[in-house]
Structure formats: C-alpha cells, structure tokens
Amino acid sequence: MTDTLTFVPLMIVLGAIGLPAAVFAALGAGERALSLFPGGAGRRARPWVWLFLPLILVILILIYPVIVTIFTSFQDARAETWVGGQNYTWAFSGQMLDIVGNNLLWLVAFPLITLVLALASATLFDKVRYEPLAMTIVILPTAISFTAGSVIWTQMYSFQPSGSPQIGTLNAIRALFGADPLPWLIQPVVNNFALIFVAVWLQLGIATLILSSAIKNVGSEMLEAARLDGAGEWRIFRSMILPNILPSVLVVLTTMIIAALKVFDIVYVMTNGNFGTDVIANRLYYELFAVNNLGHASAIAVILLFTALPVALINIFQFRSEARS
Amino acid sequence: MGAMTIREARKNYGAVEVLHGVSLDIEDGEFVILVGPSGCGKSTLLRMIAGLESIASGEITIAGRTVNGLAPKDRDIAMVFQNYALYPHMTVEENMGFSLKLAGVPVAERKERVAAAAEMLGLEPYLGRHPRQLSGGQRQRVAMGRAIVRNPQVYLFDEPLSNLDAKLRVQMRSEIKLNHQRLRTTTVYVTHDQIEAMTMADRIVVMRDGTIEQIGTPLELYDRPANLFVAGFIGSPAMNQLPGRLEGGTFVAEDGTCIPLPGDVSGVSGRDVVLGIRPEGFLPAMEGLTAEVVTVEPTGSETQVMLRLAGQVLTAAFRERVTQRPGDAITLGIEHAHLHLFDAATGERIGPDL
Numbered sequence: 001m002t003d004t005l006t007f008v009p010l011m012i013v014l015g016a017i018g019l020p021a022a023v024f025a026a027l028g029a030g031e032r033a034l035s036l037f038p039g040g041a042g043r044r045a046r047p048w049v050w051l052f053l054p055l056i057l058v059i060l061i062l063i064y065p066v067i068v069t070i071f072t073s074f075q076d077a078r079a080e081t082w083v084g085g086q087n088y089t090w091a092f093s094g095q096m097l098d099i100v101g102n103n104l105l106w107l108v109a110f111p112l113i114t115l116v117l118a119l120a121s122a123t124l125f126d127k128v129r130y131e132p133l134a135m136t137i138v139i140l141p142t143a144i145s146f147t148a149g150s151v152i153w154t155q156m157y158s159f160q161p162s163g164s165p166q167i168g169t170l171n172a173i174r175a176l177f178g179a180d181p182l183p184w185l186i187q188p189v190v191n192n193f194a195l196i197f198v199a200v201w202l203q204l205g206i207a208t209l210i211l212s213s214a215i216k217n218v219g220s221e222m223l224e225a226a227r228l229d230g231a232g233e234w235r236i237f238r239s240m241i242l243p244n245i246l247p248s249v250l251v252v253l254t255t256m257i258i259a260a261l262k263v264f265d266i267v268y269v270m271t272n273g274n275f276g277t278d279v280i281a282n283r284l285y286y287e288l289f290a291v292n293n294l295g296h297a298s299a300i301a302v303i304l305l306f307t308a309l310p311v312a313l314i315n316i317f318q319f320r321s322e323a324r325s
Numbered sequence: 326m327g328a329m330t331i332r333e334a335r336k337n338y339g340a341v342e343v344l345h346g347v348s349l350d351i352e353d354g355e356f357v358i359l360v361g362p363s364g365c366g367k368s369t370l371l372r373m374i375a376g377l378e379s380i381a382s383g384e385i386t387i388a389g390r391t392v393n394g395l396a397p398k399d400r401d402i403a404m405v406f407q408n409y410a411l412y413p414h415m416t417v418e419e420n421m422g423f424s425l426k427l428a429g430v431p432v433a434e435r436k437e438r439v440a441a442a443a444e445m446l447g448l449e450p451y452l453g454r455h456p457r458q459l460s461g462g463q464r465q466r467v468a469m470g471r472a473i474v475r476n477p478q479v480y481l482f483d484e485p486l487s488n489l490d491a492k493l494r495v496q497m498r499s500e501i502k503l504n505h506q507r508l509r510t511t512t513v514y515v516t517h518d519q520i521e522a523m524t525m526a527d528r529i530v531v532m533r534d535g536t537i538e539q540i541g542t543p544l545e546l547y548d549r550p551a552n553l554f555v556a557g558f559i560g561s562p563a564m565n566q567l568p569g570r571l572e573g574g575t576f577v578a579e580d581g582t583c584i585p586l587p588g589d590v591s592g593v594s595g596r597d598v599v600l601g602i603r604p605e606g607f608l609p610a611m612e613g614l615t616a617e618v619v620t621v622e623p624t625g626s627e628t629q630v631m632l633r634l635a636g637q638v639l640t641a642a643f644r645e646r647v648t649q650r651p652g653d654a655i656t657l658g659i660e661h662a663h664l665h666l667f668d669a670a671t672g673e674r675i676g677p678d679l
Contacts, residue, residue, distance in 0.1 A: 221410035224377050229424035229471070230398040239423075243414040 023053060066305070073298035077291075087299035099278045102192060106263055106279060110196050111256035117200065118207035118252060122215050123237060125208070135212065139205035146202060150269035153198045157184035157270075188276045195277055198266050203259065207252045214248035215241055247322055254315040261308050280304060327388055327478035327511035328353040329374070334383035336369055336535075343369055344535045346383065351528075354509040356502075360522040361532035361558070367515045368483055370532075374513060375404050375481050388478045403472035404481040407488065409464045411456040411471075417443075418452040421470045442473045445504070462493045469504070482514040486521065498524060519559050523547070531555050548662070553672040556601045556665060562629060565639040567600040568669060576600050576666075578635035584614065587661045597669035604629070606663025607641035613658040618649045630655070 030049035034042040076083050090096065121138055125131045141149060158168030162180050166172040171181040184194045218241055226240050242249075264281035271277045273286065280300050288297035329351040336344040344366045351357050359367040372378040374385055376397035385392050392400045403424075412420050418439055425435045443449045446466045456464055465485060472480055482501070486494045502525050505512055516522055522529045523543045531538045531546065531554070539551040543559075550556035556564045569578040571594050576584045584600065605627075619631040619638055628647045632639050632655065641657070649655050666675040 219408070219410060221406045221408050222412060224375075224397075225404070225406060225410035225471075226412070226423070227377075228375060228397045228402070228404050229475075230427040231423075235427065240412065 069298045069301050072294050073302045075295050077293040077295050079294040087295045091299050091303060099280055099283050103279050105192055106196060106260040110199055110260040111253050114200050114203055114207050114256050115252055117204055118211050121208045122211040126215050138208050141202050142205035146265035147269055149198060149202045150266045154270050157194055159183045185271055186275050191275050191277050195266050195270060210248050210252055214245035218244045247318060250318055254311050257311050258308050261304060329479060330386045332384040334373060334385060335381045336373060337381050347537055349530060351511060353511055356505050356512045356527045357530060358514045358516060358522040358526035359530045359532060360516055360519055363517055365532040366535040367532050371481055371483055371513060371515045375402060376400050401478040402481055403475045403477040405468045405472050405485045407484040409468040411464060411467055413456050416453055416455055417448060417467050420467055421474050424475050438474050442470045446470050461489050465497055480510055480512040484516055520561060531558060551674050553599060553667045560603060562604045562640045565602045567635055569600060571596050571598050580636035582635035593675055599667045599669050601665035601667060603663035604640040604642040606660045608658040608660060609645055610656055610658030613656055615654055615656055618651050618653050618655050620651055621647055
C-alpha cells in the first residue's frame with residue numbers, strides 16, 4: 001500500500017505532462033493519416049478524428065456506467081443473479097411509497113415556492129433604489145454549499161424541550177413571544193417543509209437573478225404605454241411582464257425541478273431521512289453504502305435518471321430556441 | 326374640450342433644473358410641435374403632460390382639469406412612443422383593444438372601435454398578426470391605432486418617426502397630418518427635426534436648455550425669428566449669420582464689406598449686430614455684391630452654392646441654374662424679406678423689420 005502511495009506525486013506529474021502530450025500526438029497522427037486520404041474523404045473524416053477522444057471519454061465515464069447501472073438494477077443485492085423487475089416493484093411499494101411521496105412534495109413545493117418568491121423579489125427589487133443591496137442579500141446564500149447551509153439551519157431549527165433554554169434561533173424567537181418550542185425537524189410534514197425551506201433559501205438568489213435580468217429586458221416604454229392604457233401595477237405584472245419573461249420562468253422551473261429530484265445533502269445532513277423526511281437520493285446512498293444492496297440502489301438511480309431526463313430535455317430545447325431567436 | 330394650459334412648469338433631476346418655468350397655451354384641436362436640439366427638455370415636458378414624469382412645480386391642465394396629481398391613465402390622453410412600445414405578445418387587434426379591455430368596454434363595441442381605427446389606418450389585413458411580423462411603418466400605424474381607438478382628449482407623440490427610413494418618414498408625416506385633419510384632436514408632438522415641425526404643425530414651440538425660445542406658426546418663425554437660435558434652427562439650409570456693425574443705414578461686416586440695408590435703421594446705428602441672410606434670399610443679379618463661388622451643389626429643383634463673402638463662407642440657394650464654377654466670381658442681390666438683424670450681445674431680434 002505504501003509503495004503505491006509514494007508513486008502518487010510522480011503519477012500526477014506524469015499525467016499532467018503525459019496526457020496532453022498523448023492527446024497532441026494522437027491528433028497529430030490523425031491529421032497525418034487524414035492527409036493520406038483524397039480531399040473529400042479526408043474532410044468528411046476530420047470531425048470524427050477530432051471527436052474520437054472526447055467520445056471515448058463520454059462513453060467511458062457516462063454511457064458505460066449508465067448501462068451497467070441499468071443492468072444491475074435487474075440483479076440482486078450483490079449483483080450476481082437476475083431478479084427481473086423485483087427491484088422496481090420494491091421501489092414503488094411499502095416504505096418506499098412514503099419516500100417517493102416526499103420527493104413528490106419536494107417536486108411540487110420547492111420549484112413553486114422558489115418561483116413565487118423569486119418572481120416577487122425580482123419584481124419588487126426592480127422598483128426600489130436599494131436594489132443592489134437587496135439583491136446581494138438574496139444572492140449571498142448561493143455562495144454557501146448545501147452541506148454548510150444545512151449545518152447552519154440545523155442550528156436555526158434546534159429544539160429543546162419546553163422549559164429548557166432554546167439555542168435554536170427560531171424556537172428562541174417563539175419563546176420570546178411565549179409560544180411553545182416547535183420540533184421543526186422532528187414533527188412530520190413541518191419537518192419536510194423546514195427542509196424544503198433550506199433549499200429555497202440556498203437557491204432563491206440564482207432564481208431571482210435569472211428573473212431579474214429577464215424583467216430588466218422588458219421594454220420600459222412598453223410598460224409606460226400599458227400604464228397610459230390604464231393598467232395598474234398588478235395588471236402590468238400579469239399582462240406585460242409575465243408573458244414576456246416566460247422563457248426565463250421555464251428555465252427557473254426546470255432547473256429547480258431537477259434540483260428537487262436530486263435533493264440529497266440537505267436531508268442527509270439535517271435528518272438523515274428520519275422522522276418521515278427521507279427522499280430517494282438519500283435512500284439510494286443508504287442502500288448502496290449502508291445496506292450494500294446494489295440492485296435496490298441501481299433501480300433508484302435509474303428511476304431518478306428517467307424522471308429527470310424529460311425535464312432536462314425541455315431545458316435544452318428551450319435554450320436552443322432562445323439561441324435561435 | 327381638449328384645450329391644454331401649462332403654467333410655469335418646472336422639472337429638476339436632483340439639483341439640476343431641466344425645465345425653467347415653461348408656460349404654453351394649446352387650443353382645442355390644435356397641432357402643436359415641440360422642437361429643439363436634444364437635451365432641450367421637450368421630451369421631458371411631453372412626459373410631464375403624460376404623467377410619466379412628476380411636475381416639480383407649476384400646473385398643467387387638460388380640458389379644464391388640473392392633472393398634476395393624476396395618474397397617466399386618468400388624464401384622458403394617448404401617447405405614441407418613439408420605439409412604438411407595442412405589446413410583443415399580443416396581436417395587432419389585442420394591442421389596439423388593450424385599453425378598451427381594461428376600461429371594461431364590451432367585446433362587441435371593442436371590436437367595432439378597433440375595426441374602425443384599423444380601417445382608417447389600412448391595418449385590416451394585419452389585425453391577427455403579432456408586432457414582430459410587421460414592418461416599421463406598419464408598427465408605427467399600430468401605435469397610432471392604439472392611440473386613436475381610445476378617442477382621447479389629447480394625443481402625445483414622442484419623436485414617432487425617427488426610427489423610420491427617410492421615404493417612409495415623409496409618407497407617415499402626411500398620414501399623421503391627414504389623421505389630425507380628420508379627427509381634429511388636440512395633438513402635442515415632439516421632434517428634433519425642424520422640417521417635421523414646419524410641415525405638420527399649426528404652431529411650433531422652439532425650445533432650448535429648458536426654456537421656450539419662441540412660439541408661433543411655422544411661417545411666423547421663418548419670417549420673424551425672435552433670436553439667433555430660432556433663426557439658425559428653423560429653415561433648411563440654415564440661415565447665414567454675419568457679425569458686424571450698423572453704421573447709418575448700412576451694415577459693415579468685420580472685413581469692411583458694406584451691405585446697404587433697406588428700411589429705417591438709423592435708431593440702432595452704431596451697434597454691434599449680426600445680420601441674418603436666408604440662403605434663399607440671395608438672387609443672381611447684374612449688379613450688387615460680388616462673391617467667390619466655393620462649391621456648387623445642384624439638387625435639381627434648386628442649386629445650393631457655397632460662397633465666400635465678407636470673409637466668410639455663406640450658403641445660397643438659387644432656384645435658377647448656376648453656370649459659374651468653383652473659383653468664379655458671382656454677382657448677387659439680396660431679397661429684403663430674407664434679411665434679419667440681431668443684437669450681437671443678446672442675440673435678440675432688432676426691429677424695425679427690414
């Protein structure tokens with residue numbers, strides 16, 4: 001073991017110098033080979049020569065693992081014998097139903113809450129002079145990692161039984177007004193929303209930023225014309241601003257939906273899926289590293305992949321049509 | 326009806342005052358054009374009338390009602406913007422009917438009024454289209470249609486033609502004028518183009534640096550400019566301005582060239598003045614002033630000649646064809662109606678008329 005470790009620095013140096021050199025040599029050899037072909041054939045073959053290495057990379061680290069995962073999802077816990085669709089029936093039965101239900105809650109609540117709050121902040125910030133300050137405050141949490149954010153909010157939500165001093169900010173405030181402390185992370189449904197709120201807090205900045213730039217692109221003359229036509233501020237938002245920023249709204253929604261599907265860090269750090277807050281990504285981690293059930297874990301991964309795929313595709317098409325217009 | 330008065334209107338952005346107490350009376354049905362170089366405050370004044378800018382002090386009344394504190398939508402005005410400001414996600418019909426929809430006008434009546442305006446503007450074939458499917462001129466018409474549909478007390482136009490090409494601009498100019506003759510609605514129109522002002526307006530308001538320099542009909546401004554600024558701004562090509570002195574009945578330029586003046590100017594003899602000569606005031610003559618031809622620019626209907634006279638390069642516009650070539654001498658007469666005298670120090674017009 002120590003023998004291989006001593007070679008690590010050497011291998012890093014070799015890789016840093018050797019890999020680019022190898023790529024350079026491979027492309028040079030490819031070009032040399034191309035020059036041997038007659039003109040037309042060489043030109044047609046050139047893109048493939050250049051794409052050759054990236055394609056191998058993509059196949060090696062993306063497509064191959066996906067295929068292996070799909071195969072494994074039809075195998076038993078140790079990936080030794082075929083079990084048919086058993087892992088998938090497991091994934092949609094019993095305890096797993098609650099977990100899928102939690103993910104559905106995330107899927108609906110997280111994007112919607114984020115979107116509504118981001119729309120409100122972007123629209124209202126646009127109307128005040130201290131917009132840069134307001135925007136900075138909303139953006140700040142974006143710089144915090146999900147894990148660090150979760151640790152912060154675990155403290156914020158901290159709960160001590162009634163009568164003991166409350167060190168959690170929220171319960172301390174409740175105590176200030178004479179209310180009983182709330183077990184934010186323990187009481188079902190409340191705890192799910194408490195977790196979703198942490199995700200909203202972490203993602204609101206980027207959503208607000210996207211929508212804010214879209215709102216700034218809505219022509220001010222058009223809004224003035226609408227005001228002259230008799231529109232009030234709410235009408236202007238509904239009939240003028242919203243229809244004109246729909247593409248950005250769609251981008252925010254799809255990005256947040258994918259984030260909701262994948263949510264893991266917050267749940268793992270704050271409750272580890274206890275008290276009815278488990279989500280499928282956390283369960284995947286549990287199945288893989290705690291239970292060592294490769295079949296279950298792979299089935300969950302495949303389900304996640306195929307739910308996120310259509311949303312990602314919507315995003316890609318949206319970006320393309322926007323790039324075209 | 327749609328008469329408007331502006332009393333001592335002021336506007337400031339922070340410590341900078343951009344309108345210094347502007348007063349203006351506009352009669353019902355009048356077509357008034359605010360004209361001036363950029364930054365003169367004409368657009369600000371228009372936006373104050375519209376309610377898009379607050380009024381720092383002073384008073385604006387429309388149809389006998391003070392509108393200072395009223396929201397734009399409550400002022401009974403319609404505005405056409407420079408960039409048309411159409412609603413891109415709505416069809417032409419929805420664009421034109423939006424204000425009626427907000428006002429709660431029944432669908433049938435809304436359709437009828439939009440159709441009437443569309444017919445007037447030749448927009449019927451485009452009612453189902455979106456703004457992006459229209460040409461610049463068509464968009465301009467939709468913007469006007471949106472204003473016409475509302476049947477307001479006052480139309481406001483903010484440089485509506487400056488995004489169109491030259492040919493379309495001339496066409497839209499006469500269309501706007503024609504529409505005004507049909508509807509007879511009070512109109513305030515802002516432009517920096519003095520030709521637009523001259524051709525369309527009942528009365529022109531010339532503005533500079535936040536004050537009104539002169540108010541008058543197009544021909545009043547052309548025939549009797551109140552000061553050097555108006556003299557230089559109205560008329561194309563611009564009026565020639567020769568500094569010099571009055572001695573008896575004669576104007577003496579800085580290099581000593583004498584130009585005899587008609588009329589009695591003995592009362593102002595001995596003063597430093599600026600003599601304004603319209604380019605079209607020069608006539609080819611058998612005797613008179615002698616000038617050197619610098620360049621000759623024939624446009625067909627008239628010929629513009631740059632002349633060297635009294636040590637300066639002046640512009641002359643002749644209806645006659647000019648046979649002289651650059652470097653030749655040319656003998657000129659001056660039509661008296663095109664001579665104007667201004668005080669050199671203040672720039673104000675000096676009577677009596679010449």
